Amino acid sequence: MISKEMTVLNEQGFHVRPAQLFAEKAGAFASSVRVRGEAGEADGKSMLELMTLGLAQGSRLTLETDGPDEAEALKTLAELIDGRFGEA
Secondary structure, X not given: OEEEEEEOOOOOOOOHHHHHHHHHHHHOOOOEEEXXXXXXXXEOOOHHHHHHOOOOOOOEEEEEEEOOOHXXXXXXXXXXXXXXXXXX
């Protein structure tokens, strides 16, 4: 298992579109993906679970991946978060 602490940068936080994008990207990997925030933790492959974390702009989270492609999964998902989910 590997992990990375991050900050949500996009203006709207983990709202519907970013949560869906994240879950779709996470689902492409064999590794498990967990997202931990102040409100708890979620399966990174579940849009609904991600939205229950209430991650607004500026929220800190820990992204964890575990499995055969964990490094690639962590890199890809961290880039999505750092890239503000493609939002301006």
